[in-house]
Amino acid sequence: MVETLNSLMHGFAVAFQPEVMMYAFFGCIIGTLVGMMPGLGPLAGISLLLPATFGLNPIIAIVLLAGVYYGAMYGGSTTSILMRIPGEAASVMTCVDGYAMTQQGRAGPALAIAAIGSFVAGTLGVLGLMLLAPTLASFALRFGPPEYTALLLVGLFVLAYMSGGSMLKTLAMAVFGLLLGMIGIDVMSGYTRFSFGITELGDGVGIVPVAVGLFGISEILMTAGQSDPPKVQRPTLRQLVPTASDLRQSAGPIARGSLLGFMIGIIPGSAHVISSFVSYGLERRLSKHPERFGNGAIEGVAGPESANNAAATGAFVPMLALGIPTGPVTAVMLAAIMVHGILPGPMLIEQQPELFWGFVASMYVGNVVLLILNLPMVGVFVSLLRIPYAYLYPCILAFCILGCYSVSNSTMDVWIMLVMGVVGYALRKFGFDLAPVALGLVLGPMLELSLRQALAMSGGDYGIFLDRPIALTMLGFAMLLLLFAVKPLIFKGKDWRSKVGLDEPADS
Amino acid sequence: MTESQQPQGGLRSDQVSGLILFALALYVGWLNREFPVGSLAEPGPGYVPMLLAIGLGLIGLLIAVFGSRSSAVSGMAWPEATRALVIMTACVLATFALERIGYRITVVALLVFFFGVIERKSWWMTATVAVTFSLASHYVVGVLLKVPLPRGPWGF
Numbered sequence: 001m002v003e004t005l006n007s008l009m010h011g012f013a014v015a016f017q018p019e020v021m022m023y024a025f026f027g028c029i030i031g032t033l034v035g036m037m038p039g040l041g042p043l044a045g046i047s048l049l050l051p052a053t054f055g056l057n058p059i060i061a062i063v064l065l066a067g068v069y070y071g072a073m074y075g076g077s078t079t080s081i082l083m084r085i086p087g088e089a090a091s092v093m094t095c096v097d098g099y100a101m102t103q104q105g106r107a108g109p110a111l112a113i114a115a116i117g118s119f120v121a122g123t124l125g126v127l128g129l130m131l132l133a134p135t136l137a138s139f140a141l142r143f144g145p146p147e148y149t150a151l152l153l154v155g156l157f158v159l160a161y162m163s164g165g166s167m168l169k170t171l172a173m174a175v176f177g178l179l180l181g182m183i184g185i186d187v188m189s190g191y192t193r194f195s196f197g198i199t200e201l202g203d204g205v206g207i208v209p210v211a212v213g214l215f216g217i218s219e220i221l222m223t224a225g226q227s228d229p230p231k232v233q234r235p236t237l238r239q240l241v242p243t244a245s246d247l248r249q250s251a252g253p254i255a256r257g258s259l260l261g262f263m264i265g266i267i268p269g270s271a272h273v274i275s276s277f278v279s280y281g282l283e284r285r286l287s288k289h290p291e292r293f294g295n296g297a298i299e300g301v302a303g304p305e306s307a308n309n310a311a312a313t314g315a316f317v318p319m320l321a322l323g324i325p326t327g328p329v330t331a332v333m334l335a336a337i338m339v340h341g342i343l344p345g346p347m348l349i350e351q352q353p354e355l356f357w358g359f360v361a362s363m364y365v366g367n368v369v370l371l372i373l374n375l376p377m378v379g380v381f382v383s384l385l386r387i388p389y390a391y392l393y394p395c396i397l398a399f400c401i402l403g404c405y406s407v408s409n410s411t412m413d414v415w416i417m418l419v420m421g422v423v424g425y426a427l428r429k430f431g432f433d434l435a436p437v438a439l440g441l442v443l444g445p446m447l448e449l450s451l452r453q454a455l456a457m458s459g460g461d462y463g464i465f466l467d468r469p470i471a472l473t474m475l476g477f478a479m480l481l482l483l484f485a486v487k488p489l490i491f492k493g494k495d496w497r498s499k500v501g502l503d504e505p506a507d508s
Numbered sequence: 509m510t511e512s513q514q515p516q517g518g519l520r521s522d523q524v525s526g527l528i529l530f531a532l533a534l535y536v537g538w539l540n541r542e543f544p545v546g547s548l549a550e551p552g553p554g555y556v557p558m559l560l561a562i563g564l565g566l567i568g569l570l571i572a573v574f575g576s577r578s579s580a581v582s583g584m585a586w587p588e589a590t591r592a593l594v595i596m597t598a599c600v601l602a603t604f605a606l607e608r609i610g611y612r613i614t615v616v617a618l619l620v621f622f623f624g625v626i627e628r629k630s631w632w633m634t635a636t637v638a639v640t641f642s643l644a645s646h647y648v649v650g651v652l653l654k655v656p657l658p659r660g661p662w663g664f
Contacts, residue, residue: 171563393622395637402657421596430524
């Protein structure tokens with residue numbers, strides 16, 4: 001514990017460097033703006049900003065991108081509450097009661113509780129990250145290829161089981177993503193697969209063009225022809241103060257949402273999206289007056305908002321401790337670290353303590369910055385929403401082209417982005433969740449490599465997965481998840497989705 | 509059940525998407541014939557793609573089989589499709605032009621098309637926003653962040 005505190009102090013020394021603080025601040029502002037703008041979620045924002053971080057030192061780069069990520073989580077709630085437009089997917093549940101509160105003239109307390117809940121959850125999440133990541137990393141030093149294979153399989157099964165929409169559709173998208181990950185040179189044999197004779201595809205398909213295409217371009221195509229945004233309310237500072245009753249009613253949902261969000265954040269999938277849905281369902285279930293939900297219940301804002309912020313932080317645990325992304329956002333952030341020659345994985349915390357602890361400390365700072373930004377300055381941010389969409393979407397498109405081209409100075413990435421934009425548009429029209437595609441793309445090569453390495457280690461004996469206790473436990477867990485997932489299909493029972501009222505596919 | 513999900517005649521959306529995924533799996537399997545699959549004990553470069561193609565095909569079939577209660581394809585609304593097609597065409601042309609006429613001119617042309625032709629904004633607003641965005645983004649990304657952006661034959 002003393003060692004952890006010492007490391008944290010060292011982290012604060014890094015985080016309080018003026019340059020780091022300045023970038024954390026910029027990240028939070030950009031994130032808040034990105035989160036508020038429909039069509040630019042945290043993933044598209046981070047992807048577009050990624051090339052700009054190439055020239056920065058790795059600590060600053062990761063602090064900037066993390067600021068964008070959790071800034072977007074904060075920002076997404078503002079448009080949800082004031083306009084019933086979720087700035088990003090995780091804020092969908094906030095729309096329900098948040099907007100109902102706005103219609104009742106209580107937009108101020110809704111915004112305040114969302115900001116307070118996000119702050120508490122974000123801070124508790126960082127605490128969890130600080131305590132859990134080093135422990136998990138030292139445990140993961142025992143991992144070899146069989147354990148990584150088992151872990152990645154668990155991740156994929158958890159993703160399918162916990163997905164917001166149809167399990168079959170989620171699995172289909174994960175397999176589609178895994179297949180995209182097969183494009184390029186096979187590192188073990190040297191074969192170039194599925195490149196169609198295009199030299200640039202030898203290096204594989206990058207996460208950035210795929211993510212920007214799937215999430216950014218498809219969103220613009222979906223909203224094509226949309227009229228000007230609706231009128232926006234601008235609550236004054238005085239109106240933001242919640243009543244004692246609001247605070248009392250929100251305390252429990254914030255605490256439960258923080259814990260739930262953090263735990264869901266650690267496991268793969270569109271964690272922050274799922275966590276907000278599950279938190280909303282849980283609060284409605286626990287409430288003595290569930291009929292209030294949907295009609296302006298403040299618990300319906302406090303729980304989901306806390307959960308999605310805690311999940312955003314929880315997602316950093318496996319990313320930093322194991323080098324494994326839990327979602328497309330952390331996949332892009334891993335790419336940002338790797339660009340600087342840093343290998344993510346269990347040794348990261350030991351070999352790059354400045355990066356890890358500086359990052360952790362900067363998240364504490366970032367949460368304070370966001371609380372300050374999101375309460376008194378909400379009116380300023382809301383002004384941005386007055387830019388007519390007719391001006392906004394062409395500029396976003398130009399940014400998408402610019403961002404993807406900048407990754408490797410190649411129009412191939414722009415073509416991939418456009419193709420994935422059309423694919424994403426079609427998939428969304430047919431009710432498919434897009435996050436598993438991006439996750440599969442990143443996990444695909446890792447899974448294939450670890451499987452083949454494990455078999456090379458054992459001389460082709462699959463018993464290696466049963467001989468090693470960690471791998472066996474994880475595979476057992478994966479089987480259990482599979483059984484749980486298949487049960488409702490066979491016995492026509494209700495699974496967790498219907499229990500929390502998540503019948504419609506979650507759109508990314 | 510929403511209006512679009514009311515039982516109607518014809519194919520269901522999940523049946524169509526499931527069959528498309530099945531067809532994609534067949535195509536991947538056909539492409540994969542070029543790579544040695546290896547054996548269970550010693551997988552080759554075609555092994556995992558083959559497993560994935562089989563998995564995708566099976567899941568696609570299951571989606572199609574269980575898709576009888578999804579919304580009818582004929583009932584699916586595509587109100588944004590025409591505009592989406594125009595947007596994509598413009599982006600394709602811009603991508604073709606990017607390395608041929610340079611970033612700044614391409615972006616000005618793209619934005620003028622969107623603001624002026626598609627959104628029918630006034631010519632002065634169109635020109636002001638398009639030129640300002642193009643130059644400002646080039647300055648921030650190309651000059652301040654030192655990302656090499658394409659130049660046209662005229663040097664800019």
